[in-house]
Amino acid sequence: MGAGYIGLEVAENLLARGLTVTVIEKLDAPMGAVLDSDMASAVVDAMRNAGVDLRLGTSVTGFTVSDGRVTAVETEAGPVEADLVVIGLGVRANTELARAAGIAVGESGGIIVDEQLRTGTPHVWAAGDCVESRHRVTGRGVVMALGTHANKQGRAAGTNIAGGEARFDGVLGTAITKFQQLEIARTGLTEHEAAASGLDAFAVTTEASNRAGYYPGAQSMRIKIVAERQTGRLLGAQIVGGEDAGKRIDVLATALWNGMTVQEMGGMDLSYAPPFSPVWDPVLLAAGKAAAEV
Structure with a gap:
C-alpha cells in the first residue's frame, strides 16, 4: 500500500524474491507527492514492465482477516488477495508532547524552531521529523521527513545544546x-x-x-x-x-x-x-x- 519511496523499494525487493506484487496507490501516479505526473509516467512504465500490478487512483477501505492473518486488502474497486501486506503511507509529525508542554506548533504540523533548532520554550530544542523547517524557495514552514535533514538538524541541535554554535539553514526536499x-x-x-x-x-x-x-x-x-x-x-x-x-x-x-x-x-x-x-x-x-x- 503506497507508491512512494518505501513502496517502490519494497516492491522492487519482493519482485527480486520471486513474489507476485501488487501496489495500491490512492493518487493517480506513483511518487505523486514528489514528482509531476509527466515525470512519474516513466515510473509507471518501469513498474508495470517489471511485472508489478500497479493500481493507481485506488483507495484502501480495510482488510479481510482470517484466523488472525490478512487474506485480502479491501479497496473501492474490490478486494485484492494477499499473503503479506506492507503499509507505506508516509508519516505525520507526532507533536502531542510538544503541544501538551505549551510548545508552539506551526500550520504545517511541525514544532516551530529557529535556525539553532530552539523552540520558543527556554532550554528546549527539537530536531528531526517532528519539526517545521524553512523551505528555501518559498520561505514557508514545511515538514519534510527525510533522513538527510534529520541528521543535520540533530548535529546542529546537539552542538548548540553543548554550548557551541551551529545553524540549520532550511530545506529543499532533495x-x-x-x-x-x-x-x-x-x-x-x-x-x-x-x-x-x-x-x-x-x-x-x-x-x-x-x-x-x-x-x-x-x-x-x-x-x-x-x-x-x-x-x-x-x-x-x-x-x-x-x-x-x-x-x-x-x-x-x-x-x-x-x-x-x-x-x-x-x-x-x-x-x-x-x-x-x-x-x-x-x-x-x-x-x-x-x-x-x-
Whole structure:
C-alpha cells in the first residue's frame, strides 16, 4: 500500500524474491507527492514492465482477516488477495508532547524552531521529523521527513545544546531513489507545487544521454526544470533516467541552494569526458532550454 519511496523499494525487493506484487496507490501516479505526473509516467512504465500490478487512483477501505492473518486488502474497486501486506503511507509529525508542554506548533504540523533548532520554550530544542523547517524557495514552514535533514538538524541541535554554535539553514526536499534500473530524483518545487505556492512559474523538459552517444552504455534521462517566469530563478528540478542520471540532481540542488537563475546555470563549468557526459551535460542542456523561455 503506497507508491512512494518505501513502496517502490519494497516492491522492487519482493519482485527480486520471486513474489507476485501488487501496489495500491490512492493518487493517480506513483511518487505523486514528489514528482509531476509527466515525470512519474516513466515510473509507471518501469513498474508495470517489471511485472508489478500497479493500481493507481485506488483507495484502501480495510482488510479481510482470517484466523488472525490478512487474506485480502479491501479497496473501492474490490478486494485484492494477499499473503503479506506492507503499509507505506508516509508519516505525520507526532507533536502531542510538544503541544501538551505549551510548545508552539506551526500550520504545517511541525514544532516551530529557529535556525539553532530552539523552540520558543527556554532550554528546549527539537530536531528531526517532528519539526517545521524553512523551505528555501518559498520561505514557508514545511515538514519534510527525510533522513538527510534529520541528521543535520540533530548535529546542529546537539552542538548548540553543548554550548557551541551551529545553524540549520532550511530545506529543499532533495531526494533520490530508484526502481530497478530507473533512477528517480527531485529537488525544490515541482510544477504543481510552484503553482500552489502562487509563483509565476513555467517548466521545460529535456531528453539527454548520460554519456557521449557513441560511448558504450549510453542511456537516456529526462530532466524537468521549474523556473520563475520573470526572473529565471530556478525553483525546482526532477530527473528520471538510467545509470548515472539521479545524482545529477545534486548539481541542480546546489544551484537552487544558492539562488541561481537558469541563465547563470547555462554557463556553469561542468566536467566532460565521453564515459561520463556528452560535451553539453544534461544539466546544461536543461538550463539552456529554460533560459530560452525567460
